[in-house]
Amino acid sequence: MSAIPPAVQQVLQARQDATQTQIDVALLGQNLDVQKQTGDAIVQMIAEVADVQKQLASGHIDVRV
Numbered sequence: 001m002s003a004i005p006p007a008v009q010q011v012l013q014a015r016q017d018a019t020q021t022q023i024d025v026a027l028l029g030q031n032l033d034v035q036k037q038t039g040d041a042i043v044q045m046i047a048e049v050a051d052v053q054k055q056l057a058s059g060h061i062d063v064r065v
Contacts (some may be wrong), residue, residue, distance in 0.1 A: 002009070055061040 004012070052061060
């Protein structure tokens with residue numbers, strides 16, 4: 001038998017659940033940031049490929065180092 005009354009256990013559990021929810025939301029926010037950065041990088045790569053395609057179509061290509 002637990003020495004902690006059921007009402008106190010419920011409050012403690014609710015606080016633990018709230019803390020876990022805050023952690024979950026923070027992690028989801030970080031995941032969203034990473035996905036946005038990945039998406040931005042992909043968009044940049046596509047733009048660069050489109051630029052190269054235009055240069056090739058016009059008969060020349062500029063090489064950047």
